[in-house]
Amino acid sequence: xxxxxxxxxxTWRPDGHTSSLRAPKEPQNKVTVVLGAQWGxxxxxxxxxxxxxxxxxxxxxxxxxxxxHTVVVDSVEYDFHLLPSGVLNKNAVSFIGNGVxxxxxxxxxxxxxNLQKGKGLQGxxxxxxxxxxxxxxxxxxxxxxxxxxxxxxQQEGKNLGTTKKGIGPAYSSKAxxxxxxxxxxxxxxxxxxxxxxxxxEHFLTMYPNLKLDVDGELEQLKGYAERLRPLVxxxxxxxxxxxxxxNKKILVEGANAALLDIDxxxxxxxxxxxxxxxGVCTGLGVxxxxxxxxYGVVKxxxxxxxxxxxxxxxxxxxGELLQCRGREVGVTTGRKRRCGWLDLILxxxxxxVNGFSAIALTKLDILDTLSDIKVGVAYSVDGKPLPxxxxxxxxxxxxxxxxxxxxGWCCSTESARRFExxxxxxxxxxxxxxxxxxxxxxxxxxxxxxxxxxKLF
Numbered sequence: 001x002x003x004x005x006x007x008x009x010x011t012w013r014p015d016g017h018t019s020s021l022r023a024p025k026e027p028q029n030k031v032t033v034v035l036g037a038q039w040g041x042x043x044x045x046x047x048x049x050x051x052x053x054x055x056x057x058x059x060x061x062x063x064x065x066x067x068x069h070t071v072v073v074d075s076v077e078y079d080f081h082l083l084p085s086g087v088l089n090k091n092a093v094s095f096i097g098n099g100v101x102x103x104x105x106x107x108x109x110x111x112x113x114n115l116q117k118g119k120g121l122q123g124x125x126x127x128x129x130x131x132x133x134x135x136x137x138x139x140x141x142x143x144x145x146x147x148x149x150x151x152x153x154q155q156e157g158k159n160l161g162t163t164k165k166g167i168g169p170a171y172s173s174k175a176x177x178x179x180x181x182x183x184x185x186x187x188x189x190x191x192x193x194x195x196x197x198x199x200x201e202h203f204l205t206m207y208p209n210l211k212l213d214v215d216g217e218l219e220q221l222k223g224y225a226e227r228l229r230p231l232v233x234x235x236x237x238x239x240x241x242x243x244x245x246x247n248k249k250i251l252v253e254g255a256n257a258a259l260l261d262i263d264x265x266x267x268x269x270x271x272x273x274x275x276x277x278x279g280v281c282t283g284l285g286v287x288x289x290x291x292x293x294x295y296g297v298v299k300x301x302x303x304x305x306x307x308x309x310x311x312x313x314x315x316x317x318x319g320e321l322l323q324c325r326g327r328e329v330g331v332t333t334g335r336k337r338r339c340g341w342l343d344l345i346l347x348x349x350x351x352x353v354n355g356f357s358a359i360a361l362t363k364l365d366i367l368d369t370l371s372d373i374k375v376g377v378a379y380s381v382d383g384k385p386l387p388x389x390x391x392x393x394x395x396x397x398x399x400x401x402x403x404x405x406x407x408g409w410c411c412s413t414e415s416a417r418r419f420e421x422x423x424x425x426x427x428x429x430x431x432x433x434x435x436x437x438x439x440x441x442x443x444x445x446x447x448x449x450x451x452x453x454x455k456l457f
Contacts, residue, residue: 029248030290032252035277036258038302038304038346039308040305043299044254046445047362047453049086052089052251055092058086060082062279063167064166065110066162066271069253079113079114082103083096083110087127087128088121093128097235099279099282101170102182103142108224111124125230129232129238132181135180135182139213145167196218196221243290258276261276266393296359302339302341311343313340326366348389357439360444375433376403379401381398381400406425409429444456
């Protein structure tokens with residue numbers, strides 16, 4: 001009797017297809033992910049723009065308008081902070097996931113500024129979807145961000161170098177469970193107003209000098225709620241349908257970068273979200289088995305905005321040359337970026353966390369004038385080799401870097417459109433990176449335009 005019962009239980013279902021349910025099932029569609037592998041500003045926007053040409057959906061999964069991605073199309077330079085770079089593809093849907101924190105005045109202002117630059121953004125509202133579970137950044141979050149930076153400067157003599165866009169305080173509200181989400185704003189406004197006033201009061205209690213215009217901001221938000229309502233969707237259902245429906249190319253655009261990740265970055269000089277691959281799952285509601293190729297974007301040298309340890313920094317004419325030739329100024333803050341040699345210990349660590357399928361190496365052309373190019377290949381502290389990238393920032397500030405010196409190519413790479421057209425020494429530089437990381441380089445950037453991204457395979 002037990003044997004018969006077990007056979008029936010294992011195979012029977014009203015439609016007679018139980019056994020097929022239990023067979024391993026491959027996902028219909030997988031997401032392709034583009035992530036920064038250093039401290040940000042690697043050129044992710046350009047790689048996303050390239051891949052977005054034939055994408056059906058382009059997603060943002062974390063961060064806020066502290067990110068800054070520049071994309072050049074038809075000689076027009078577009079700057080994106082909250083909008084996915086793929087919004088320029090008129091055949092794709094752009095999706096802002098639940099892991100993103102959204103400052104509504106910033107979102108609509110960004111769209112307006114880019115509309116004035118060229119035709120690329122026309123009709124953007126018809127192709128943008130926003131998760132109902134995404135948290136909102138309010139003006140007082142931004143004001144608090146500035147106050148906290150001031151306090152850190154006064155108390156410890158050092159700040160974190162935040163963008164003052166309210167990102168940290170908004171994620172703090174989310175973690176403290178008194179934050180407000182998109183679904184709250186587009187629902188009953190009276191209920192939203194009550195919660196908003198309570199949240200504002202909470203921050204006023206902590207920061208008595210905070211200058212707030214609660215009524216003015218509520219009036220502004222009421223107007224935004226009407227513009228926002230048609231864009232809002234159930235993000236989990238939206239992604240589930242996209243992943244399990246007809247064949248679709250789904251692209252995820254990471255903001256910030258691995259070394260700015262709240263868990264794996266150079267803490268506390270980091271952002272407030274997970275900008276490594278795990279943030280894709282939590283920030284979009286995507287199961288891990290649906291994550292496909294993960295591309296790491298690596299600049300051919302290293303840059304960092306703001307404060308924090310930077311082992312390969314060159315505070316000399318080399319750093320100045322990289323800064324000038326690379327036009328290394330932050331898209332979001334306008335701050336000059338600190339510059340130094342490529343740090344492969346750092347990139348290898350980013351690969352350990354993210355498992356890169358391949359690398360996009362950007363801004364190779366900036367190295368065109370150098371006769372010698374150094375690459376960081378090992379760390380030591382007090383003469384002892386470090387086996388891994390240190391968690392402790394006091395240790396990282398003390399590391400000595402061991403460099404490999406490679407010969408420069410001393411000629412322009414900007415006209416190259418195939419790997420074979422690059423100077424032999426530039427090819428050698430790329431192969432060195434591949435061999436050290438044991439990850440293939442799939443693209444090499446030698447200029448600002450789409451066409452300047454050389455595809456290797």
